[in-house]
Structures are given as C-alpha cells and as structure tokens.
Amino acid sequence: MRAGVRLSLLVLSCLLLLATAPDNAPPLSGYSTASSRSERDWESKFRAIPEPQKQRDYMQRLAARPHHVGSPYDKDNAEWMLAKFKEWGLEASIESFDILFPTPKARVLELLEPTKFVAKLQEPALAIDPTSNQQAEQLPTYNAYSGDGDVTAPLVYVNYGIPEDYEKLERLGVSAKGAIVIVRYGNSWRGIKPKVAAEHGAVGCLIYSDPADDGYVQGDVFPAGGWRPRDGVQRGSVMDMPLYPGDPLTPGVGATKEAKRLDLKDVKTITRIPVLPISYADAQPLLAALRGDVVPDAWRGSLPQTYHLGPGPAKVHLKVQSNWDIKPLYDVIVKIPGSTNPDEWIVRGNHHDAWVNGAEDPVSGTVALLEEARGLATLLKQGWKPKRTIIYCVWDGEEPALLGSTEWGEAHADELRQHAAAYVNSDGNGRGYLSMSGSHTLEKFANGVARDIEDPEKKITVWKRDQLKAIADAKTPEDRKEVRERPDLRIEALGSGSDWTVFLDHLGVASLDLAYGEEDGGGIYHSIYDDFYWYTHFSDTDFSYGRALSQTAGTTVMRLADADLLPYEFTGLADTIHRYLEELEKLLKTRQDEVTERNKEIEEGVFTATADPKKTSVPPPVEEVPPHLNFAPLENASDALTHSAERYQLALQKVTKNGELTVSPASLQAVNAQLLQSERKLTSAEGLPRRPWFQHLIYAPGAYTGYGVKTIPGVREAIEQKKWQEADEQIVRAARALQDEAALVNSVAQTLEKEP
Numbered sequence: 159m160r161a162g163v164r165l166s167l168l169v170l171s172c173l174l175l176l177a178t179a180p181d182n183a184p185p186l187s188g189y190s191t192a193s194s195r196s197e198r199d200w201e202s203k204f205r206a207i208p209e210p211q212k213q214r215d216y217m218q219r220l221a222a223r224p225h226h227v228g229s230p231y232d233k234d235n236a237e238w239m240l241a242k243f244k245e246w247g248l249e250a251s252i253e254s255f256d257i258l259f260p261t262p263k264a265r266v267l268e269l270l271e272p273t274k275f276v277a278k279l280q281e282p283a284l285a286i287d288p289t290s291n292q293q294a295e296q297l298p299t300y301n302a303y304s305g306d307g308d309v310t311a312p313l314v315y316v317n318y319g320i321p322e323d324y325e326k327l328e329r330l331g332v333s334a335k336g337a338i339v340i341v342r343y344g345n346s347w348r349g350i351k352p353k354v355a356a357e358h359g360a361v362g363c364l365i366y367s368d369p370a371d372d373g374y375v376q377g378d379v380f381p382a383g384g385w386r387p388r389d390g391v392q393r394g395s396v397m398d399m400p401l402y403p404g405d406p407l408t409p410g411v412g413a414t415k416e417a418k419r420l421d422l423k424d425v426k427t428i429t430r431i432p433v434l435p436i437s438y439a440d441a442q443p444l445l446a447a448l449r450g451d452v453v454p455d456a457w458r459g460s461l462p463q464t465y466h467l468g469p470g471p472a473k474v475h476l477k478v479q480s481n482w483d484i485k486p487l488y489d490v491i492v493k494i495p496g497s498t499n500p501d502e503w504i505v506r507g508n509h510h511d512a513w514v515n516g517a518e519d520p521v522s523g524t525v526a527l528l529e530e531a532r533g534l535a536t537l538l539k540q541g542w543k544p545k546r547t548i549i550y551c552v553w554d555g556e557e558p559a560l561l562g563s564t565e566w567g568e569a570h571a572d573e574l575r576q577h578a579a580a581y582v583n584s585d586g587n588g589r590g591y592l593s594m595s596g597s598h599t600l601e602k603f604a605n606g607v608a609r610d611i612e613d614p615e616k617k618i619t620v621w622k623r624d625q626l627k628a629i630a631d632a633k634t635p636e637d638r639k640e641v642r643e644r645p646d647l648r649i650e651a652l653g654s655g656s657d658w659t660v661f662l663d664h665l666g667v668a669s670l671d672l673a674y675g676e677e678d679g680g681g682i683y684h685s686i687y688d689d690f691y692w693y694t695h696f697s698d699t700d701f702s703y704g705r706a707l708s709q710t711a712g713t714t715v716m717r718l719a720d721a722d723l724l725p726y727e728f729t730g731l732a733d734t735i736h737r738y739l740e741e742l743e744k745l746l747k748t749r750q751d752e753v754t755e756r757n758k759e760i761e762e763g764v765f766t767a768t769a770d771p772k773k774t775s776v777p778p779p780v781e782e783v784p785p786h787l788n789f790a791p792l793e794n795a796s797d798a799l800t801h802s803a804e805r806y807q808l809a810l811q812k813v814t815k816n817g818e819l820t821v822s823p824a825s826l827q828a829v830n831a832q833l834l835q836s837e838r839k840l841t842s843a844e845g846l847p848r849r850p851w852f853q854h855l856i857y858a859p860g861a862y863t864g865y866g867v868k869t870i871p872g873v874r875e876a877i878e879q880k881k882w883q884e885a886d887e888q889i890v891r892a893a894r895a896l897q898d899e900a901a902l903v904n905s906v907a908q909t910l911e912k913e914p
C-alpha cells in the first residue's frame with residue numbers, strides 16, 4: 159500500500175518537474191537549443207529518482223556502528239557501498255592507501271592544586287539513544303595528531319586561543335610560557351589553537367566546549383533538544399593542515415605501499431605540545447580553580463562562575479600518548495566513461511568515515527551521494543550518454559586529515575591536472591538554505607542549477623529562497639540593492655575543512671561545495687551523539703533536504719558533464735578579484751591608521767593614565783607604521799581579466815545564432831581543452847610562502863584561521879604578518895597568474911571570433 163502511494167506521487171512529481179522546463183526556456187549556458195532541451199529532459203527524469211526513504215535506510219545502515227579510519231565497520235561500509243554501486247550496474251572499485259593514524263593509548267587530565275579533581279574524559283551512554291552505548295568500538299575523546307607528552311604546569315585561560323587573544327593576554331600582564339592553556343572551541347579551526355599555544359611557549363593545551371557556543375545557551379541539550387550536553391566532547395584533528403593535509407608521512411605523493419615515507423620525528427604537521435578536547439563538565443572545576451584577574455568581557459563564557467585568567471593556583475597534570483599506527487584507507491571510486499569527451503572529467507565526492515557513528519557528519523551527505531549515483535545509473539539504463547567522464551568518490555579518512563581525498567588526488571595528480579574539469583563536494587547535510595561555495599569561474603553556473611531546484615518546504619526555488627534570505631540579512635542598503643539586482647548570488651570562496659582541498663588548492667581544479675542547512679542547529683558535532691537517533695529527531699528528519707541535495711549535486715554533475723562548451727564564466731571571477739583587491743588596499747590602510755593612532759596614544763600617555771593601578775596592564779609597544787605597497791600590478795591584472803572576460807562573452811554571443819552554437823567540432827574541442835586549464839592558471843608550482851603544497855594563488859585556508867579562507871593569500875597573509883617585502887613580491891606573483899588567466903580567456907575568445 160505504502161509503496162503504491164509513493165509510486166504514484168513519484169509519477170506525479172515527475173510530471174510536475176517536466177512541466178517546469180517549458181520548450182521556450184532559454185538554452186542552458188554552454189548548450190545549443192536542442193542539446194539544452196534534451197539536457198533538461200534528462201535532468202527532470204533524474205530529479206524524480208532520489209528517494210528520502212532510501213536515504214533514511216542507508217543512514218541507518220552506515221551509521222549503525224562507529225566507523226572511523228581503521229575500524230572494522232569503516233571497511234564494512236566501503237564494501238557495502240561498493241556492492242550497491244555494482245548492483246546498480248556501475249563500474250566501481252576500492253582504492254586503498256596506507257596512512258599514519260594515531261589513536262589514544264594514554265589520556266590523563268587531573269587538577270592537582272589547590273583541590274583535586276580527575277577529569278572523566280568519557281561521554282556517557284543515554285538509554286533513549288540506542289547506539290550511544292557502543293563503547294567498545296567508539297574512539298575515546300581525543301584530538302588526533304596531538305604530540306605525545308606528560309606535563310604538569312599552572313593553568314592559564316586564553317579565550318579562543320587565537321593570535322589576538324595572546325596579544326591581549328600579554329597586555330593583561332599574563333604569559334602563557336610554561337603553562338597549560340585552556341581555550342574554548344570556536345572562532346578558528348581547532349588545530350590552530352595548540353599551534354599558537356606552542357608558539358607562545360605553552361607546554362599543553364586543553365580545548366573545551368563552552369555552553370555559550372554550542373550548549374544550553376543555544377537551545378535545549380540532547381536528548382531533550384539537539385544541543386551539546388554537559389559531557390559532550392568535540393573530537394577532531396589538530397594536525398597543522400594549513401601546512402599540508404593528508405598523510406603526514408607522504409607529503410605531496412600518494413600513500414601507496416611503495417611510497418617513500420618520512421620518519422615520524424621529521425613530521426612537521428603534528429602538534430609540538432599535548433592537546434586534549436574536554437566537555438564543560440570536565441572544564442568547569444579547572445576554570446573554577448583559576449584566580450588572578452577577571453577576564454575581559456568578551457572572554458566570558460556561560461558557565462555559572464566568574465572567569466579568571468590565572469596563572470594558577472590551579473595546577474594541572476596532562477598526559478597524552480598515542481599509538482602511532484599505519485592504517486588502511488578505503489576510497490570507493492565509481493567511473494562512468496564519457497561518450498564524446500572521455501578525457502574531460504567531472505569528479506564528485508563526499509566522505510564516508512566518521513569520528514564515531516557520524517549520522518550528520520558525514521552520512522547525511524554520503525546518502526545523498528548514493529541516491530545521486532543510483533539516479534545516474536537509472537538514466538544510463540534508459541539511454542542517457544554523458545559527454546564527459548564522471549567519477550563518483552566516497553572518501554575514507556576525511557576526519558583525521560582529508561586523508562582519502564588527498565592521497566587519491568596526489569596519487570593521480572598528473573591525470574587530474576590534465577583531465578579534471580571540476581570537483582563537486584559535499585560533507586553532511588541538514589534542513590534549510592542551500593549553501594554554495596567555490597571557484598568563481600563556476601559562480602554563474604551554480605546559480606543556474608539553484609534556479610532549477612525546488613525547496614521542499616517552501617515550494618519556491620532554492621535560489622529564490624537564498625536571495626530572499628540575503629535581502630533579509632543584508633547589512634546596508636547597497637548590499638540589499640545588489641542582491642536584488644545582480645543576476646547571480648555571490649558564492650563564498652573556499653578555505654579548507656573538507657575534501658575539495660586537494661582538488662582546488664593543490665591541483666587547481668575548479669571546485670564547488672554544496673550543502674543545505676542553518677535550520678538544523680545542533681551541538682553534537684564529532685561526539686557519540688551524532689547518530690541516527692539524533693539526526694532523525696533533530697535535523698532533516700524526513701530527508702526531504704537530503705533529496706534536495708541529491709537533486710542539486712546530481713544536476714550539477716550532469717550539467718557539467720553534458721555541456722557542449724564547458725560552462726565556466728569569467729566576468730564574475732573578474733568582479734570578485736576587484737573586490738578582493740579593494741579589501742587588501744583597505745586592510746593595509748586600516749593597519750596604517752591603527753598603528754599611527756596607537757603610537758600617538760602611547761606618546762600622549764593614554765594607556766598609563768587609564769590603566770587601573772589595582773590590576774595588571776602593560777601598554778602596547780610602539781610599532782613601525784606599515785609602508786605603502788605597490789598594488790599596481792594587481793590592479794592592471796584584474797583590469798586585464800575584466801577585459802578578456804567581456805571579450806569572451808561577446809565572442810560567445812557571436813557564435814550563438816538562433817540558439818545554435820555555430821562552432822566547428824574541432825574548434826569546440828580546442829576551446830574546451832583550453833578552458834579545462836583555466837583554474838590551473840591561477841596556481842603556481844612554487845606554492846605559497848612556507849607552504850608549497852598550497853598552489854592556488856587566489857584561495858587558501860589561512861595559516862592562522864584553518865578553515866577560514868584567505869583570498870589572494872600570499873599578499874593578505876604577508877600584510878597580516880607584517881612581512882612588507884614579501885607582500886610586494888606576492889603582489890607581483892598573483893598579478894602574473896591573473897595575467898596568464900586573462901591571456902587564456904583572450905585566446906579562447908580569439909578562437910571563437912575566427913569562427914565563420
């Protein structure tokens with residue numbers, strides 16, 4: 159009975175979707191009228207296939223047991239997905255790598271003075287949550303790639319533990335040198351916290367979840383609500399991934415059996431000090447034992463006590479030791495060969511490993527990817543023939559260090575640089591708005607896809623819903639005007655934090671990251687409570703946004719794979735580069751003004767006059783005012799890119815006659831081959847200063863923000879780190895890459911202009 163109802167609904171929605179693509183719809187970008195019509199038909203058929211119930215079933219299976227790297231169920235899941243792909247008629251295989259994955263051997267955290275307390279370091283099982291009691295298989299709470307250490311030292315509180323917090327700490331007359339610091343999660347990627355702590359002389363680092371950030375201040379805690387309970391702990395990697403992600407022992411090459419490996423002692427991405435994540439139940443007695451000055455307003459969390467800076471009298475013993483074992487990875491790879499352009503690849507991925515059961519992270523994304531693959535397999539049986547080769551990847555080892563995608567990307571680097579046209583990522587999903595981030599050459603394209611997907615709850619397109627939200631959220635009238643009038647919504651640039659990193663940042667493959675969310679708040683991230691029970695009670699409980707993600711990412715893949723002409727667009731990129739350049743110029747000016755003002759105030763005696771003599775405070779040092787930089791090369795290059803982008807648009811219009819692309823097959827092939835390299839032009843084999851693995855000169859994760867993106871990173875970070883000569887050099891390098899990009903776009907335009 160139920161199946162029958164579902165079938166007729168399916169037929170109905172299929173008809174409705176077909177009805178939304180009328181014959182007079184304008185052709186898709188990169189398509190002729192006829193190929194566009196055929197594409198829209200196939201896409202409509204595709205979007206009717208993904209089923210919420212199937213996603214729910216897959217999730218129940220994949221998240222049934224803990225499945226971190228090296229666990230029995232991680233391998234079991236990979237084999238189960240492999241069998242599914244094969245059952246659907248797809249060509250699939252498992253690619254394996256051997257990587258360094260530390261697991262806890264010893265974890266001790268105790269308060270020795272002025273009172274005694276031993277931290278529990280354990281998340282309790284809850285009777286109502288059926289998978290929370292699988293303790294034998296759960297990874298204990300820890301931060302992977304913490305250095306081994308056994309230290310006893312006074313405790314100091316440093317807010318979020320980012321560089322500005324240490325500057326403030328110094329001005330408050332407290333040093334982290336020789337101390338164990340306690341910092342809260344948030345405001346930067348977690349791996350930055352022990353790195354900065356060690357740079358300031360700390361000997362150990364504790365990272366706790368303050369209820370202000372993802373606990374009871376935000377909402378009811380699990381299991382009454384979705385937020386982090388008092389004993390909930392955020393596991394996670396603290397590897398220095400902004401240096402290079404992937405297997406620490408094999409930087410830049412695939413971690414195959416025969417790969418040459420570094421000695422563990424020579425690895426630079428493992429933290430220098432021991433670090434442990436803790437719950438606020440374990441943090442509270444430590445924080446309560448701190449004295450010294452009361453912390454600044456902005457540093458206060460939401461525990462019911464006064465927050466003090468220390469140092470001491472709280473004295474803490476912290477011991478962390480890992481088993482430094484080599485573990486196997488299982489990437490599941492599916493290949494759909496292209497019919498006419500097999501040497502141009504569209505790659506799509508989501509990871510399958512989790513810290514524990516991982517229903518939200520990553521299984522909610524994995525199940526959407528599985529339904530996409532089933533949808534594409536169904537179309538293939540009905541006669542759909544994608545032009546380009548499509549590669550579906552379910553990555554292992556994302557959580558510890560983007561291991562599966564990085565090793566695969568490094569192992570296939572030459573082929574990918576030659577063939578990959580785009581990479582489409584997702585990593586978990588929830589209820590709410592579509593978030594699109596990525597390469598700006600794909601901004602217009604991604605907007606086009608979003609205009610064809612229906613929001614499951616509001617029954618308007620997900621694009622329209624995003625636009626209306628952007629109007630509601632706009633901070634200035636100008637921003638609101640832009641959202642209303644600009645044809646495309648701006649997409650965010652990508653930093654790091656998921657599997658696109660090797661593709662975009664290392665190989666220069668244009669990338670997109672897609673997810674629904676924002677109406678699914680929760681604080682179970684990387685805890686044992688991120689499981690099927692939590693997801694089906696507090697997130698996308700009917701999997702309707704799971705279906706929307708399948709529809710969005712699947713349409714993206716199909717539309718990229720079938721286009722006559724690769725649908726990159728460069729005016730949006732040029733516009734974005736101009737904005738980045740303005741930001742850089744403003745950043746420098748702001749720094750100059752700030753330092754000038756502060757130096758003046760030091761001279762006037764402002765700091766000494768306003769310091770409370772009963773509290774410690776140190777006036778800031780006099781600083782050299784930042785010099786002027788020569789931005790001219792970047793200004794010229796971004797103008798050149800604007801001109802070439804406009805020329806390309808005109809050339810495209812010229813060869814489009816009555817909806818037909820009047821380009822000879824030979825020219826089309828040549829143009830596609832050139833366009834395929836367009837993102838690569840924005841990279842440099844030398845990479846960024848001090849981190850050559852990161853080769854993209856427009857986007858990179860910040861060396862001191864982690865996930866957070868730095869755009870035109872060589873220049874921006876040189877300014878932030880006061881390296882003036884380097885800033886000037888990096889301006890020239892970034893400008894050269896943009897000039898190369900402009901030259902490529904000009905050359906493509908020229909080929910098209912020559913067409914009769």
Ligand SMILES: [Zn+2]
Pocket residue numbers: 509519520556585586
């Ligand atoms: Zn994830």
